[in-house]
Amino acid sequence: MIKLIASDMDGTLVSNNHDISRNNVNAIKKAQDKGVEFIITTGRSYDDAYPQVVSAGIECNYLVMNGSELRNAQGEIIQSLYLEQTLVEQIVAELQQSDMYVEVYTTGGTFSPSDKETRKWAVATKINNFHPEISLEDAYQEAENHFLYQAINPIHSVHEIFENDYDVGKIISFSNNIEKIAELRISLPKKYPVNATGSFSINLEVTNPLADKGEAIKHYANSRGIYLNEIMTIGDSYNDLGMLNDSFGFTIAMGNAIDEVKKQAKYITDTNDADGVGKAIEQFL
The missing domain is CATH 3.40.50.1000 (HAD superfamily/HAD-like)
Structure with missing residues (x-):
């Protein structure tokens, strides 16, 4: 039953x-x-x-x-x-050094330290993934007006998240480089006490190991x-x-x-x- x-x-x-x-x-x-x-x-x-x-x-x-x-x-x-502050800072820094888009889910909303162009390309990647009939380039053109883009709060540094006493539940990244995404899912848990998976081949999701x-x-x-x-x-x-x-x-x-x-x-x-x-x-x- x-x-x-x-x-x-x-x-x-x-x-x-x-x-x-x-x-x-x-x-x-x-x-x-x-x-x-x-x-x-x-x-x-x-x-x-x-x-x-x-x-x-x-x-x-x-x-x-x-x-x-x-x-x-x-x-x-x-x-x-949740993820500890030091861990979040280390992983976000590594992803940014690898030229990866970064998005952080917190108790205060969704934030991204990535620049505007990177955010737009990330949203375009999401749109193209859900709607393959829309080219990545066309998706980029409409990205700024898309609800996925507007839901992201831009920040200069992840320090701003912790300065506001928000907790971090997940770090996420989107990329058309699915080989890089797959590689990070394997490498990050070996370096840090985290769980790394994804909803699609184009995304990386990092959470507490439990x-x-x-x-x-x-x-x-x-x-x-x-x-x-x-x-x-x-x-x-x-x-x-x-x-x-x-x-x-x-x-x-x-x-x-x-x-x-x-x-x-x-x-x-x-x-x-x-x-x-x-x-x-x-x-x-």
């Missing part, structure tokens, strides 16, 4: 057009009506995830920034695993008295691998998932553009 459903957002619950389908919402609400708990597990910050989930009509708890924070439906922080979606779900389930074989997890990318291991009862890969996710999951559902989450819930409940 399934008692908890944990779903990723981008590439999973959210379509490539950045919406959550009515069929997905209806399936989630049916599950909740049966007494099954639903929780969001995403690499996004709470401020980024919450508005879209609520506007779709879903009320639930959140594991955000790959498990760096657990928040309830009202947005209150229940548990946190901030892993799988471990976060296990801790959450334990606090609820839910056994691992009573949990359904749904995801599509690298940062979902931790919650798609054999210890969970029902692990679902999206039809659009990367090969590593499909190989690890026990089942495969439809794509994020074809209500894959809703279909998986309907099938197993």
Whole structure:
């Protein structure tokens, strides 16, 4: 019997057009009506995830920034695993020395010490990743007016974050140099006590070493008295691998998932553009 459903957002619950389908919402609400708990597990910050989930009509708890924070439906922080200041400063400095774009998710919003041009190219990379029909160059031209760009607060130094007493949940980078991104995912955890993964081949996500979606779900389930074989997890990318291991009862890969996710999951559902989450819930409940 399934008692908890944990779903990723981008590439999973959210379509490539950045919406959550009515069929997905209806399936989630049916599950909740049966007494099954639903929780969001995403690499996004709470401020980024919450508005879209609520506007779709879903009320639930959140594991955000790959498990760096657990928040309830009202947005209150229940548990946190942040990065220490010295560690943030060292990693940001290394990324900038490697000419990488840097974005920092904090309790006070999203900040970037990268210059304006670098920020625009990073947003263009995101747009091109979600919409391949839009060239990188065209995406760059519209980047400054895009909501992704406008959500970033420019800073001169990460010191400004700590001067305002904000905590850092995640350091992120975007680049079309996927070889460099892949290399950093391997090298950074060897040099620093961090977890390094990504939502897509173009991005790097650095968190507290204990901030892993799988471990976060296990801790959450334990606090609820839910056994691992009573949990359904749904995801599509690298940062979902931790919650798609054999210890969970029902692990679902999206039809659009990367090969590593499909190989690890026990089942495969439809794509994020074809209500894959809703279909998986309907099938197993």
